[in-house]
Amino acid sequence: MAEAVDRMEVLDEYRAILSGETRRVDVPAVESELTQLWKAAAEDTLEGQPVVRACVLNLVGYAQGDDVAQHINEVISQVSARHPSRSIIIVADPRAKSAGLRASISAHCQIPLAGGRQVCSEQITLHASGAAVDEVHGTVLPLLVPGLPVFLWWHDEPPPDNHLFQELLDSCDHLVIDSADFAPERTAALLTDLQRITQESDIALSDLNWSRLTHWRELVAQFFDASPGRQYLDRLDAVNVEIASIHGKQPDLTEGLLLIGWLASRLGWVLEEGALRPRLDAMSFKLKSGAGSVTVKLTPDPHHPGEGLHSLSLRAADGAVFAISRKADDETCGVVSAELPEGSGYSRVVQMDLPSEATLLSDELDSSGHDAAFEETLAQAVRFMDGGQ
Amino acid sequence: MTIEETVENPLRVGLRSQRTPEPNTLIIFGASGDLTQRKLVPALYDLSLEGLLPGGFSVVGMARRPKTHSEFRSEMKGAVAQHSRTKSLQPSAWDAFAANIYYCQAEFNDPGGYIQLASMLQKIESETGCHNRLYYLATPPRYYSEIAKRLGEAGLTASDDGWTRIIVEKPFGRDLASAAELNRTLLSVFSEDQVYRIDHYLGKDTVQNILVFRFANGIFEPIWDRRYIDHVQITMAESIGIEGRGGYYERAGVIRDIIQNHALQLLSLAAMEPPATFEPDAVRDEKVKVLRAVRPIPPEDAQESTVRGQYGPGVISGQRVAGYREEDRVEADSATETYLALRLFIDNWRWAGVPFYIRSGKRLPKRVTEIAIIFRQPPLALFPTTDGSRIEPNVLSITIQPDEGISLNFGSKVPGPGAALRIRPVEMDFRYGTSFGVAAPDAYERLLLDSMLGDATLFTRRDEVEAAWAFVNPITDGWTNPEPPSFPNYEAGTWGPDEADEFIQRDGRKWRRL
Incomplete structure (x- = not known):
């Protein structure tokens, strides 16, 4: 009888974890506690079919402070539907005077389809403070599920010389950052460092800011997939990019520079030495193309408050204009139009939702290796940021 | 144009989809039918919303019931609202998509209907500058041969400066003889590489x-x-x-x-x-x-x-x-x-x-x-x-x-x-x-x-x-x-x-x- 009561209590405890509660555990006991959790879950058929644990990758997240950790937790919860993983969140407080490390486990479960089984993935949260922050990799590494790719999501400006960053980097396949979070004056230096790190190792680099451009890139590529647009691709001579901006706040040009860097790298446009004086608020410069030169303008648009790219127009010498612009009255949609000198052209409305961070991360978790297009783009964008040096 | 002939677009490097179709007009025979309303137009709207359709894409619905363009668009709007994968209809996206939807009323065996269709296509194509056509036979199978023959008679099965293709729904024949006969009819006016026999399972x-x-x-x-x-x-x-x-x-x-x-x-x-x-x-x-x-x-x-x-x-x-x-x-x-x-x-x-x-x-x-x-x-x-x-x-x-x-x-x-x-x-x-x-x-x-x-x-x-x-x-x-x-x-x-x-x-x- 007593045994049955004990078992019920254990089951209740694990059901609470699967319902979203967090359970504090001893650091050395993390793995065994997770084993117990899934064993109990597999035997628990109270709600119909037992839940199943799924894991297709390791996702290590780094956050400074509880607010960021909470945000990371929410994003991972959304991502886990598409990428069930073992996620390990490091919540660091390096400025704390005393060193400490504590662990907790939790689970992200999806609502099952009718008749289907509930699928859950696991999360380990490690709170490290003081000197323990520098050593937390020693706890993380044995917790990685073997044989599965490791993604390190550094939710902050990555410090290339930081010990923990270096140690974690050594064990990961993929580093995920978001250059939109970088201070504009440090972006070029940070991206240069990251570029060097990935060039010197097998680690693939993902920038969520690049992922934000995927839909834009797709729409731009469509202009030139077939005739009649295809013939103008080699004759482009002007690029105008407008960034949505908030009055009084310095606009972030990085996303726009990545877009221009992408065009330049794919179309063989090169920056001439001394042709560009980098600025943080707006930029205008010329690139050399096979057919002549391309005038580039990157400007904030105070009429469209918000974030991210607002519009892009590409002009060819013959007068052809290809444009993409977010709709002013419905920011979930954009207008894509082409005006061609032969009189034909079109305009259409497409969905252009601003992707959530979870969507962006999810897209990056889909990648299996180096993204050559991004690496070449980054090389160009960094050149624009530091004036072609 | 076949895949092999695709002109390489350097901007496609690293993108998931390798290209979008060329501008074209989809002509649906059987536009009043269940398949058009439940599957075809909702699928086209969803593709359009995701930006996967080319600029200069149009739809012509052809069926026997008299209807104006506007009435047909309104019917399709209801169908999309009910059957689209994306569920909630986005008004501005729908308006832009619907602006390129047209209706052509004709009996499938009436040569006059095909002349009317040809003239409608000419008008659409003069605006888009593209002459690519995709016919979709969403009618009962007994009309397949008739439609193919009439398209051939009207000179609508090929154009000099674009591609023409035809999608044929299942069932494709009811036995070997009827399937072979249908193949013969189709291939008397189209070539095999123009014919797309659909099995949605695939x-x-x-x-x-x-x-x-x-x-x-x-x-x-x-x-x-x-x-x-x-x-x-x-x-x-x-x-x-x-x-x-x-x-x-x-x-x-x-x-x-x-x-x-x-x-x-x-x-x-x-x-x-x-x-x-x-x-x-x-x-x-x-x-x-x-x-x-x-x-x-x-x-x-x-x-x-x-x-x-x-x-x-x-x-x-x-x-x-x-x-x-x-x-x-x-x-x-x-x-x-x-x-x-x-x-x-x-x-x-x-x-x-x-x-x-x-x-x-x-x-x-x-x-x-x-x-x-x-x-x-x-x-x-x-x-x-x-x-x-x-x-x-x-x-x-x-x-x-x-x-x-x-x-x-x-x-x-x-x-x-x-x-x-x-x-x-x-x-x-x-x-x-x-x-x-x-x-x-x-x-x-x-x-x-x-x-x-x-x-x-x-x-x-x-x-x-x-x-x-x-x-x-x-x-x-x-x-x-x-x-x-x-x-x-x-x-x-x-x-x-x-x-x-x-x-x-x-x-x-x-x-x-x-």
Whole structure:
């Protein structure tokens, strides 16, 4: 009888974890506690079919402070539907005077389809403070599920010389950052460092800011997939990019520079030495193309408050204009139009939702290796940021 | 333009989709029909919303009922609001999409209608500057030949400065002779590379994944043959009845509705040799080779090699349902089969002697489509079981719907001491819904886009469709004499007639419990 009561209590405890509660555990006991959790879950058929644990990758997240950790937790919860993983969140407080490390486990479960089984993935949260922050990799590494790719999501400006960053980097396949979070004056230096790190190792680099451009890139590529647009691709001579901006706040040009860097790298446009004086608020410069030169303008648009790219127009010498612009009255949609000198052209409305961070991360978790297009783009964008040096 | 002729776009490097179609006009014959409203226009709207359709894309709906452009757009708006995958209609996106939808009222056999269509297309194309046309035959099959001929007479089957293609819905013929006749008619006005015979099953991600599973993984192909495989079971079970399609189903039966197309497509994907490339004809060549290697079931063996069934009243999910003969537009003494089990052999090096069992039926206990590969037993029974039975064979099952996934059953020791090892089958399970938590695009979206891109990989070629009919025809011929079985012979909500169980048990095997 007593045994049955004990078992019920254990089951209740694990059901609470699967319902979203967090359970504090001893650091050395993390793995065994997770084993117990899934064993109990597999035997628990109270709600119909037992839940199943799924894991297709390791996702290590780094956050400074509880607010960021909470945000990371929410994003991972959304991502886990598409990428069930073992996620390990490091919540660091390096400025704390005393060193400490504590662990907790939790689970992200999806609502099952009718008749289907509930699928859950696991999360380990490690709170490290003081000197323990520098050593937390020693706890993380044995917790990685073997044989599965490791993604390190550094939710902050990555410090290339930081010990923990270096140690974690050594064990990961993929580093995920978001250059939109970088201070504009440090972006070029940070991206240069990251570029060097990935060039010197097998680690693939993902920038969520690049992922934000995927839909834009797709729409731009469509202009030139077939005739009649295809013939103008080699004759482009002007690029105008407008960034949505908030009055009084310095606009972030990085996303726009990545877009221009992408065009330049794919179309063989090169920056001439001394042709560009980098600025943080707006930029205008010329690139050399096979057919002549391309005038580039990157400007904030105070009429469209918000974030991210607002519009892009590409002009060819013959007068052809290809444009993409977010709709002013419905920011979930954009207008894509082409005006061609032969009189034909079109305009259409497409969905252009601003992707959530979870969507962006999810897209990056889909990648299996180096993204050559991004690496070449980054090389160009960094050149624009530091004036072609 | 074929895939090989595609001009490379440097901006496509690193992007998932390799290109968008050229601007074109889709002309839907049968625009007032169910398929147009439930599937085609919602799929086009969803593609448009995702930015996957080209600028300069237009739709012309052609049907017999008089209607204005505006009335047709309004009808389609309702259809999209109800059936679009993206659910809530976005007003500005709809307005932009609808602005390029037109309606052409005409009888399908009226040459004047085609002149009117030509003039409408000319007007649209003068604005877009593109002359690419895609016809979609979404009418009842009896109009297919008529429409093709009229398009030919009106000079609408080719243009000098663009491509012209035609999509033909299933059923493609009702026997080998009618399919061959339809092919002849189509190919008298179109060339084979213009004809896209659609089988929406092939547009499903999980069906395409059969090829990925087999040919992108090194561990399965070496054991994918007669040396390791005992037999294969293909199940296509539906819990629904005929859904008001009594008129059609009475003429078709499950053999024409499912076996001739969907089931034989699954068979060919599961049994084909690796293609040299993933080009349309390379893949289809291998599929056709499988169909040609299927040992014919001559009419005199049709009774013995198949089991037919027809459902009577019964209970499914707690609901009483009527028997087939009580359905609308079904004869009270109908001899149409709603269930079929058959066994076939593929006479080639890989599959010699391996039986393939196929079963499909309406009003079975659940909806499930599955290919199960049942492996041979180990050569030596090393571990005696307590009751003397053999250990269960390994089974690799590929579930196409509804819970798409792949699972592998194998024997494992039951924990505990004892001299005799206890071995129990356990399942290693992979579910798509678990690993890829995104909704797969509708099969029609994929197939419409492929046809605009000129990619015929997932469409059935002439020789393929005729090879499938060549297998099915002798079976249906053999059923005409003697008398059909005594119908109904299975209760709705059960796994088919008892004879189907006895049929497979005669070979010392059993149907998988699903």
